[in-house]
Amino acid sequence: MTHWIGFAVEGLVSVLLLLTIIYCVMLNGQLRRLKADEHALKATIAELITATEIAERAIAGLKVTVRECDQNIGDRLRTAERFAADINRQIDAGNVVLNRLAKIVVAARPLTDPQPEEAEPEAPVSETKAMLAAAQAFAERSRARARGLAA
Structure with a gap:
């Protein structure tokens, strides 16, 4: 019987060792996939960093453009206000x-028969x-x- 117990224990250890080897093979496959995903993730992060830098440069360029447009529109608005003031002065002078x-x-009109007060102008x-x-x-x-x- 002692042989049988030794056999049984050794069989059980063999089965457990076989299960451990299978589990290690599965873990190895998962680690390989994880490493492949890590490389893909690193490439994605690098592309994202590049896109972010490009976007930051574009935003800086847009800010400069907005400042220039704001200054240009301000100058044009001031010019338009000066022209409007000049036109208003000219209109007033024209009215005078x-x-x-x-x-x-009225002074140059010949004097004719005075019109009765009831007559319409x-x-x-x-x-x-x-x-x-x-x-x-x-x-x-x-x-x-x-x-x-x-x-």
Whole structure:
């Protein structure tokens, strides 16, 4: 019987040793796959670092472009504000000239029969046409004086 017990113990150790070898082979395969995944992960990380650096450079370039655009738009806005102010001054001056011309036209009209108070004033269109004609005549006289043709 002692032989049988020794046999049984040695058989059990052999089976356990066989199971250990199989388990080690499986672990070895998993370690190889893990190493392969590690290399792929390292390559992915390197690509990610490269892409991040490229993105950082692109962002820096965009920031510079935004600053330049902001400065350019600011300059243009200031120029446009100056032009708008100049145009407003010219419009005001034009209104003053137009008012003077209107006074000249009113003063230059021949006196006719006074209109009764109930009568409606002339339509603004005819008054505007009269002012336009007076302004054109005034401009022609000014041009003629400038050329030395008028008396």
